[in-house]
Amino acid sequence: MDFDYSPKTKALQGRLTAFMEEHIYPNESRYWAEIEANTKAGKRWTPLTLIEELKPKARDAGLWNLFLPESGRGAGLTNQEYAPLAEIMGRTPWASEVFNCSAPDTGNMEVLERYGTEEHKKQWLEPLLEGKIRSAFAMTEPEVASSDATNICARIERQGDEYVINGRKWWTSGAGDPRCKIMIFMGKTDPDAPRHQQQSMILVPTDTPGVKVLRPLPVFGYDDAPHGHMEVLFENVRVPASNMLLGEGRGFEIAQGRLGPGRIHHCMRLIGLAERSLELMCKRASSRVAFGKPVSAQTVTQERIAEARCKIDQARLLTLKAAWMMDVAGNKAAKAEIAMIKVVAPNMAAQVIDWAIQAHGGGGVSEDFPLAYFYTAARTLRLADGPDEVHRNAIAKMELGRHAA
Template sequence: MNFSYSEKVVTLQKKVINFMEEYVYPNEKVYQEQLKQQKTRWSDIPPIMDELKEKAKENGLWNLFLPESEYGAGLTNLEYAPLCEIMGRSVIGPEVFNCNAPDTGNMEVLVRYGTEIQKKQWLEPLLAGEIRSCFSMTEPDVASSDATNINTSIRRDGDEFVINGRKWWSSGAGDPRCKIAIVMGKNDPTAPSYEQQSMILVPLDTPGVKIERLLPVFGYDDAPHGHAEIVYENVRVPAENILWEEGKGFAIAQGRLGPGRIHHCMRLIGLAERALEDLSKRVLSRTAFGKKIAEQGVVQEWIADSRIEIEQARLLTLKAAYKMDTVGNKEAKTEIAMIKVVAPNMALRVLDRAIQAFGAAGVSDDFNLAYHWANARTLRLADGPDEVHRRQIAKLELRKYQSADLAAIH
């Protein structure tokens, strides 16, 4: 494996770093202030976001996540990793470049499985940043970490499908620009376990779609993005809204979640890097008990452990990206599962040390550490909880030895 970056990637790295320093970091507080000035936190988008998006487009830093050169920058997962990491240093960063979840995963689904009509109607506006989308999979009444539990029904009725069910944590549905949901449900409960589910495109203005509430995360509402609980009651959409074909929902989910998981990990590494920078600057600038806080042995251990853990997580992320590029997402599932466990836990540890170094200021809204911690903590659940990934890793590890002559082991 060669993890050195090509000239193309190094050039893009410099451009993204410069863009972040010139435009994104200075406008993080502007974004929050404008959000507070809206009539409601869900009615309008802070104007600075559209300004930043236009600048990103002008600088050729748009849709970098898509490997298909027809739609994106034509970068591999390994090439995209260092760029995604830089964007992840800011909460608003990914959206500025149109590289934010859940739109990235939804666009990838439409690229891979959408019809030409579906691409024209939904993919193109998403690529242009004109609309937003949500992914409606998790349900409140079942353990959704096992996707075969999903109860929402997608029933064929002539030239239409009828959808009934309740979803929650449909991230992005609070955004006034969110126009389309990808909904996962069961179309045939009698089929084999992994062929019962389908995915279908549901415009949010379809009769019967009701956003009941927007769920806070550790007290943060994530406006105007939001995480919605949505009821689908006798929702009718044309049969051509099905993605791929009936019974392929689980297969689509596996294809969608691989890149989504690793993108989260890339962003978390950037987040941890920024937290370590903040920690280091803070302890160098403060004095306690007659010496710089940075001179305390325990603080130096925090810094050393953080650097070690970030580097370990980055290398595992790059290995996973390399395998996805060379042998495909299915063959890379062990590495994807491992990094999905490692990266959020690493980021939480680094953020916790930074919060400790900042003292009471670390848990306030004056700095972003508490909000970053809340975001990182959700990623031990999103796209599959740690326990499910560990279970898969263990099963794949044990499979290597199931046919071995156990008597020969010594």
Template sequence: MDFSYSPKVIDLQQRLTAFMDEHIYPAESVYHAEVDANRAAGNAWLPTKVMEELKAKARAAGLWNLFLPESKYGAGLTNLEYAPLCEIMGRSHIAPEAFNCSAPDTGNMETLVRYASEAQQQQWLLPLLDGKIRSAFAMTEPDVASSDATNIEASIVRDGDEYVINGRKWWTSGAPDPRCEILIFMGKTDPTAGPHQQQSMILVPMATPGVKMERPLTVFGYDHAPHGHGEVSFDNVRVPVSNVLLGEGRGFEIAQGRLGPGRIHHCMRLIGLAERALELMCKRALSRVAFHRPIADQGVTRERIANARILIDQARFLVLNAAYMMDTVGNKVAKKEIAMIKVAAPTMACQVIDWAMQVHGGGGVSDDFPLAAAYANARTLRYADGPDEVHRNQIGKMELARYQNKA
């Protein structure tokens, strides 16, 4: 396999990097100041003006909707081609949205491309691709262990030409965002069917009566406004039967199609996040003096820098290999490789960021540097799209299966 970048990808890398240097990094402090000002005025959930300005600039620069590899709507990039670009975006928490390449919208747009009807695409996909609205994915529930999706209890009951939805979801990323207009909701349409045929996915407009954003959730104290994560209740919510995706009982099928690309996007961005943490670590180590010599001259610091480089490069090659397999043999065949990176990348990022925080001393756990927020983000991604334990179990089962008839 050849992981070298094509001229097209190299050109996009250079353009993205230049855009990040000129527009994204300088806007980070402006973005936070605007959110803080909105919070002080009583509403942290207002969309920021600086983000809308960044989106307009990115679109004008031709750096918009770079994902969707097999779709007429995207930039025509394969997963392998998109990987290094997603890594660059991952260096800043505000960058993915600026390029309309942020979660959960990318996963939801891919779901709509693959599984939605033409009418559903016209109503919801096109505004999402245009960056006019945002979306959320309502799957995880507070009352059950949602790492086993067969536990999900939310109900979707047909009543004539409508479905009636009841349940409570949480960690619905994007739900507190006032721009969030559409939810993809997963619940049970037939509790008597087989374990993987009970679930369906359905489109639920956020403004539908009975949908209530109960509260925003925090991550290590961060509310991630104005996007955030929400706990959302659904009380006798009625939507047309035409809002179901693909058909009743096909929720698991859709989930597998959605989560594969979502997992690899998370991992790509985490590599960029870890690269930035290592960069900050090296610059700090060279500029600070402790015990009469630069911290960079301390053996433990050099060892951690070396190990960080090894871990990042290992994770990158695992991700590129998974992307290559997704492109060549499909997500289903590449499920072990996808599971492997979903464990490896967040674990790596947490460790690298932790070392970078240590070099920064007390400043590392403050908001004077981006490391504390980066750590909170990376640690959260050990849960998102399936916790480590689920992926390790899957990897172990597949590995054991290779030897089952040889023991």
């Protein structure tokens, strides 16, 4: 069994690491300073100059659109080849946008690539791939437990050559960005159809009359401007019938094609976040003295460092296995591995970051260090793209099925 990365991956790892060291880590303070300045100027929901300056540099370095394994439009990498690159980007939560590899755009681009018409691709996919616009995915609803997507009650109704859309969505990430020009909306087209054929997905331009962004939803106090996680109201929104993706009743089919890669991308980035947190923990513990010796010499700290190392490496191996399964057998065949890593990675990252916060003392929960923000990202991903409980149930059912009489 070969655990080594391909020469192609190693070369990209080197270039990506060099880019992060030259352009990303030195600018982390500037990122937050620019957000603060925009807030004071009343321009909080404004694209950041820093990121817009770095995008051409990433493109010139050949570090652009590294995902889309099935497409000739990106770097042509497999999921297994992309995994260690996403890990490097994940070491700083905002870095992936610099490389046009950030959620929800990556998932939406994959949907358009796989299920969109040529017109959809020309109108929306191409500007997304060029980084000229951004997008959002409107699925979760405040009225129902959307972890069971059959509960979704927003309506998509055919009227002649148009569809009329009504519903309220929340946690629509990216809808706060003024560059967000297109949403993929999931809703019910036929309440009387079989359970998994009631839902459909349709393209909704954000400037369509009746689309109203109601409010940003802060996550542990962070609103993630200018990206934002928004509550959005759709009132009698009319779009052409040609905006329907794949056909009525095929929303679940599209969702599985979209969420599999999306889930594993999140896990890849989380491993990078945990790795960075462990590094910060080791450096802080080695430089601080408590009770007559460095914090790193305290047995409890050593236990946590060792356990963090084990947990990170275990999660990385499971992620790589899931990525490999997706490449060789397809997303459907890899559903158990995807579900397992979606449980393992956020829990692992939250625990490692928590230990790193503890090693930093009071500084760990302040904004002098990035760990408090890191924690919000890791903890939130125990809910995003399906909560732990749903994935555990799915894993258990598959395991029980293996041993059924």
